[in-house]
Amino acid sequence: MSAESLERQTRSFLxxxxxxxxxxxxHFEIEDVDDETxxxxxxxxxxxxGCGIAPMTMRAIRHRLPDEVEDLSKVTVRRANGPRAAVMPNKTDEMEEMDEYEDYSPPF
Known part of the structure; x- marks a missing residue:
């Protein structure tokens, strides 16, 4: 599979x-595609x-995308950095590990 095809399928799913x-x-960006791996x-x-449910959305993307995109082996999802990234990373990391979010199923 070409990187373009992998990227196109990922973008289409999102x-x-x-x-x-x-x-x-x-917004989302596909930052990197490695067609070999x-x-x-x-x-x-x-x-x-700055969204409180972003960790749950990120988790859902990580878990669902490989089921939908052929030849996709690993998905990394992260928040954008920069001056507009108004988030407390330590709280975000904690939220991703909380049991309450384990079975969270967003509407996509």
Missing amino acids: NDNVPQIQEHGG GEVTVVIGGACS
């Missing part, structure tokens, strides 16, 4: 299945940077 990101003022890195930003 556009079709995670419209809430854009509807709520966020099947690894993709997705960055979410904009309003996602």
Whole structure:
């Protein structure tokens, strides 16, 4: 599979299945694609940077994307860095590990 095809499939899944990101003022970027290993890195930003449910959205993308994109072996999802990234990373990390979010199923 070519990197372009892997990237195109990833973008298509995100556009079709995670419209809430854009509807709520966020955005995503496909930062890196490695066609040899099947690894993709997705960055979410904009309003996602300060959103309390972003960790759950990130987890859902990590778990669902490999099931939907052929030849995708690993997904890394992170928040965008920079001056507009108004988030407390230590709290975000804690949220990702909380049992309450283990079975969270966002509407995509």
